[in-house]
Amino acid sequence: MSDxxxxxxxxxxxxxxxxxxxxYFSEHGCNTVGTAxxxxxILHDDKCVAEASHVYRTAYDLHSEYPDQAPGPHVLLVLRLLCGMMAGQSPAEAELKTLRALSIPFYNYVTGIQAAWIQGDLIKAARIIKNCYEEFDTGSECDRLxxxxxxxxxxxxxxNGIADSRISTAQIPRKIYMYRSREASAGVERNFEYHRNxxxxxxxxxxxxxxxxxxYSVCGVDARMLFFSARNASEASNIFRMHAIQQLGGWWLGTDSRIRSEDIFFSRLSxxxxxxxxxxxxxxxHNEFFGSVAGSPVIEDALLSIYRNFYLHHDLAIAQKTxxxxxxxxLNRTFHADFERIRPMPSLITYGNATFHEVIEIASVRD
Known part of the structure; x- marks a missing residue:
């Protein structure tokens, strides 16, 4: 690397x-760490991962190695290697050795994904990855991978991890919660009325x-202050939904989301x-539609991240922050704690995007 x-x-x-x-290249070139x-x-976000891998390497080569130059060389190298794997390339041993010297958690991240994607060994991947996502902001690509x-x-x-039906509080209440902002359109009101039926x-x-x-009444002054500190109505809704579900238990539904029918809801979802x-x-x-019991350890952890992000990462993108x-x-922490036998995983199930769209349609709420 050089200046x-x-x-x-x-x-x-x-x-x-x-x-x-x-x-971008025509206007800015690619001769500094920042421009590269x-x-x-841009290439990474647009799924041009092979090309992104090459340009990340250029950025890495441009790095001065000074610790105050951002992003750091370990970040650039891990992005290069991940994009390369997304493009079907195996990581070069020399680059893996360099990454390990720069950051062991980042090395674990790459080699764990390598074990899952290239070797097809999920147990080995989980053992290697551990909780490397803690090195990243919430909602980063690392969390998703x-x-x-x-x-x-x-x-x-x-x-197989169904809740004990003999305990009433162990199953999600058949209640739906929604949030109306001051700017709610006529379309939003129609969506509310649809679900009221x-x-x-x-x-x-x-x-x-x-x-x-x-x-303020249920969660205290700090929760209300957090709500008032939100950057916009979307972030305020994010803050409120986590507190409401944690206290009340039930299903959260975004204002522009519509359950296709009660029959589909009950037949497709556990x-x-x-x-x-x-x-x-x-x-x-999908945070616009999920269900949880009250007093959930999963939602408690999500709330912990919201408070931490507000105090330490206030300018983080809203989707990541709240x-x-x-x-x-x-969810990553929940899986990790069970895998490492720190604490057992609560009754929990996930569904894919196809099921989401079977149950939910995006309503027309603009007018």
């Missing part, structure tokens, strides 16, 4: 003919004025587990 290298002469083909990447990293992120491994490993155990599920809708007073979560195609958690990211981290 400067010859600026790479990248062609459109080198950039996967990606128009965003081509435009930004270019690689680790969750992919553990979700596959625990598939059978989750299906359900007969097998009780619906409760909290409005923006009621929510902070409920938080009514015998204490937690139900849906994962999208990238193994992120949304799906905190649930992804909570």
């Amino acid at each position: 400067t290298v010859t600026a790479p002469q990248l062609t459109s083909s080198d950039l996967a003919n990606n128009q965003r990447a081509i435009a 990293f930004a270019l690689a992120r 680790c969750l992919e491994v553990m979700n596959r490993l625990y598939h059978a155990k989750m299906e 359900f007969t097998g599920l009780e619906i409760r809708i909290f409005n923006e004025e009621e929510a902070p007073e409920w938080l 009514q015998r587990h204490s937690h139900v979560f849906m994962l999208n195609d990238e193994n992120g958690v 949304g799906s990211g905190v649930l992804e981290r909570a």
Whole structure:
């Protein structure tokens, strides 16, 4: 690595003919760590992973090795190796050796994913990965890739881990909670009315004025202060939903989400587990629709991440800071604690994106 290298002469083909990447390279070039990293992120985000891997390597080669230059060399190298594996390439031993010298948790992350993807050994992957996601912000790609491994490993155990039906509090209440902001459109109101007509599920809708007073009464002053500190209505809703589900137990439903029918809800989703979560195609958690009992250790962990993010990472993207990211981290910690025999996993089941769309449709709420 060095402070400067010859600026790479990248062609459109080198950039996967990606128009965003081509435009960025034409304007900014790729001769500093910052420009190379930004270019690689564009390619990475647009799923041009082979090309992203190459540009991440360029950013790594440009790095000065000074500790205050961000992102650090270990970050650039781990991204290069992960994108390479996504493109079907095996990590080079020399680069793995270099990564291990830079950061053992990052090395464990890459070699664990390698064990899962290339060797097909999920147990080995879980042993290697451990809790390396703790090195990253909640809701990072690391959370989703680790969750992919553990979700596959625990598939059978989750299906068999039904709650004790003799204990009423062990099963998710047949109650749905929603949140109405001041800016709720006529379409949102129609969605509320649609769900009020359900007969097998009780619906409760909290409005923006009621929510902070409920938080103050039930959860205390810190919860209300957190709610008032939200950057926008979406973040306020994220904060409120976790507190509400943790205290009341039930199902959370986003304002633009619509349960297709009660019959589908009851037939497609387990009514015998204490937690139900849906994962999208990238193994992120759908936080607009999930179910949990009250007093959940999973939701408690998600709340812990929300408070931590507010005090330490206030400018983090909302989805990572208070949304799906905190649930992804909570599930990873839940799986890890069970795998390492720190504490047993609660009754929990996950479903894939196909099931989510079988049960939920995105309602037209704009007008």
